Amino acid sequence: MFDPCNAACKPSGRNAPTSCVMVIFGGTGDLSQRKLIPALFHLIREGFLSGELRVLCVGQRPFTVDEYRDMIDKGAKGFIEPSLFDAAAWNAFVARLDYLSGIVADQNTYQRLSDRLEAMRLEEGASADRMFYLSTPPSAAPVIVEGLAAAGLVKEDLGWSRIVVEKPFGQDLDSATKLNAQIAHVCDEHQVYRIDHYLGKETVQNILVFRFGNSLFEPLWNRNHIDFVEITATETLGIGNRGRYYEEAGALRDMVTNHLLQLLSLIAMEPPIAFDADAVRDQKSQLWNSIMPMTPEQIIQRTARGQYGPGFAGGKRVLGYRDEENVAPDSRTETYAAVDFRIDNWRWAGVPFYLRTGKALAAQVTEIAIHFKHPPLALFSHIRSENDLPLHCIEPNVITLRIQPNEGITLSFGAKQPGSEMRTSRVSMDFYYHETFNERLPSAYETLLLDVMRGNATQFLRRDGVEAQWRLITPILETWKALSPPQFPNYSFGSDGPQVADALLARNGHAWTPLVPAQDKSSA
């Protein structure tokens, strides 16, 4: 008899081969110190790296190997989770890190890298499987990929060769298409892993299990039952010392491209025919392609932007965006963006998908709220209370998928209050990851690095997906640029965002879920 569980749920396995050489370009930078190196150490401590992993950083600074190890010891050690820290294991890990100093624009660097890798393979027994992680500014990516190719390092004669490219993948459709073409010129798409760390989060991965691993929800997952969907990713902090980066990026580029459009695709895509890289990414691309790019008139109607002004945080007065370091005093850069996307397919026609993101807001929340329609008959609304006041109507059901904090899922529904009168309340069923599984959640980078080593590209962006996203975002960027300067700042630090974003939903009779700081349940 066919056993679907046996067929589909083959564990990827703690023992899947993971021996490789990981070459990090930009191994001295913030991402390497805070995320990549700690993720590798966590994977070793958790027993996931069964093979012989070697790490070689290629950096432009004239460090010796010992100086590099010292830098990592001082920098990355502070980001190791205390529950996984062990001094002897850490020292042994750091003592095996390698460093090669070289300028990325100099072809000689790649020849020396190739020689070093070959020596590691022949003399030290290192693997011929290689991961090249580009943790460098976006402008360096084409130079490095071409340098690797010219030195023969993307050939897969003896082992695999995979290139991990960090976001952002371009600044608009033109630059993304050009970057993709430059990469495609020297290596095959199956070798390219475009990383968006959001996709490595447990709760993001759980969206697919929630939708396609349960028979309860999928029949309701369409325009007949769902009224609207809210996708929220907000932060309480301002831009801090990232003014230079943020002035170029803005909220729409920084968060809506990649992160929020990824969440949208997971919530709205059709079921893939299998849980493999191409099947899942085919469905994502199909979903993005079924959203028509908006006309300038639609953009005016269906988008909102904002920029934070001064306010109070933790009882202290805090700066507005235009007063931050490296920000122009008349900056037009948005620190808040909201878009009402419509998906022009059979399942979702007419259902608004509201995406919002911003800095310096009232709460740090990343979640998706699925708002269901009212019941077809308001059975209880005619019953009056003793004072002849209408009873509370039952509010429509909402399923909330919390990405962070308090990772989990809440289903809210109406229930009768105890007593002889017919009174109703809104109650909820809650699932919290930490309460249920009582296990450490791996960081997104741990999950994704392991995926690269195992050759699983499901949670990485494919070329067509990147371009499909920019096809949606570029017209908004262009229209916003062409319009007369917005009245910025238009929301205060610590508020729920600009009024124009409320008006965006009010037009359709909807309202945003208020931003309420969550009570921490993670230690429960």
Ligand SMILES: NC(=O)c1ccc[n+]([C@@H]2O[C@H](COP(=O)([O-])OP(=O)(O)OC[C@H]3O[C@@H](n4cnc5c(N)ncnc54)[C@H](OP(=O)(O)O)[C@@H]3O)[C@@H](O)[C@H]2O)c1
């Ligand atoms: N930091 C994060 O949390 C984060 C999150 C998501 C994505 N990212 C992406 O990850 C990448 C790295 O970010 P980061 O925050 O680590 O940046 P970073 O702190 O500025 O470090 C990047 C490293 O790249 C090297 N580098 C600088 N300029 C270069 C150039 N012109 N050509 C080649 N190498 C150069 C530098 O190392 P050497 O000079 O020593 O070689 C530097 O240490 C970026 O693409 C960023 O968008 C970062």
